[in-house]
Amino acid sequence: MDPRALPPRLVIDPSLPPAISAELRSHLHILRMARSGRRMDTTHNPAILLILPGFLLVLAVVAGSPLLMTAGVGIGLIVLFRWMALDSTYRTTRRRLRLAQAHAQQYILPEELDYPCQMLLRRAQNAVEAILRSRVHHAGLIDTIDNQVSLPEEVWQIAQRLRRLSSMHAEQGKIIPRDLPTGMEDAFKPYTSALDAAWTSLTRRVRHLEKYAKQVLKADKVFHTHTRLEALAAKTPEYQELLADTVRDDLAHGHIRELADQAAHVRKLFEESILQARQTAGELLRAPIGPDDMSGPPAVRPPRV
CATH class of the missing domain: 1.10.287 (Helix Hairpins)
Incomplete structure (x- = not known):
């Protein structure tokens, strides 16, 4: 599954x-x-x-x-x-x-959310879990926003709002008739639009988390390559000596330059990936959840199951 x-x-x-x-x-x-x-x-x-x-x-x-x-x-x-x-x-x-x-108000059970909200919360949890399990996080290379504290708080804030949204959506489903009389649709539209706007805001928030997780996983892959290359780099003198002893001088110099260039290239990729992850984390902090974070067209809310 x-x-x-x-x-x-x-x-x-x-x-x-x-x-x-x-x-x-x-x-x-x-x-x-x-x-x-x-x-x-x-x-x-x-x-x-x-x-x-x-x-x-x-x-x-x-x-x-x-x-x-x-x-x-x-x-x-x-x-x-x-x-x-x-x-x-x-x-x-x-x-x-x-x-x-x-502590009844300090925990949220999965069944308190409707299906679309459950899936959105799961996406947020998966993103945070990927970040906190990453090697670059454990190495302290991306923890510019204190991931261990900020990310669980982020999930908690999202979960609270999803629970409220689920409750209001269920309430609205009971109040609004399925077959509205002609001309009455516009009377209910502001209420459905309010829930759509809230859904859009929370979806955007989760996408920020997923973007951050994607950047972290990218940095993780480069970090893995970087650590392998670092292990080889420690043996660079041995390779240089081997080339100098067995290859003509002009070819030896070229191979030695390739060793140095490759190490520099991987290091640059690694530094860039870490920088991108940190920038994405900064964007996450600059976009706090709030009533003003509801601009833009509403996202399509999946049907309830």
């Missing part, structure tokens, strides 16, 4: 402390419980398991039966260990649910 067609991943506000973010990210089912408003089922509280052995012990004392006493103690021990395990799970789940509810 094409990775671009996969649903987006969970998005969490990057301003959250790492420990809280990791806790939320690792328990997606708890986040869904919190979002749906579900509560813990108190009828299944593990403490209820203690009723049976307690009843047997009371009955044994009243009846004075050693057999019932032994059975009550045995069952009590089994239930106690079972209760300790279940109670720990119950308390942990309840704590995680409270955490998810407390």
Whole structure:
């Protein structure tokens, strides 16, 4: 399956402390419980398991039966260990649910977006992932905008707006009749145009990210070639010596110049690709998401699936 067609991943506000973010990210089912408003089922509280052995012990004392006493103690021990395990799970789940509810506005689930918005968010996530996994990023060669901080924040901002756009699009679909009376189309047009403009703005924003990722991947390829050439360049004296010893002087000088020229050419390509990536990153910063970033004709929004 094409990775671009996969649903987006969970998005969490990057301003959250790492420990809280990791806790939320690792328990997606708890986040869904919190979002749906579900509560813990108190009828299944593990403490209820203690009723049976307690009843047997009371009955044994009243009846004075050693057999019932032994059975009550045995069952009590089994239930106690079972209760300790279940109670720990119950308390942990309840704590995680409270955490998810407390930070309900700081994460976005994939299913909160309609299909077109899901695909747009996935494109943004793929672009950011490609940038952060690149060798030039890890080498600190393109981090002029602090990618590790700025790019997750960028995805979060895009995801928030896509969630709002999805909600308003669904609301509009319920309000606007499918078959409008003649002459009434223009009355609804400003509302549909507003959503189209928002979609255009967000699409443009994602394209900026994809352009940046494309430049970074290009720089990555040149960087790979550059590092290989650097390894060979360290052995240049050996090659020069070999040529000088085995080739006529006029040919040797030409080959030696080719070695130097090729190294300079690859270095120039590498520097240019890094510069282009940095310039694209600068463009990304100069085009923040905002209400004014809605100029130009609306992009065509894919149909809902």
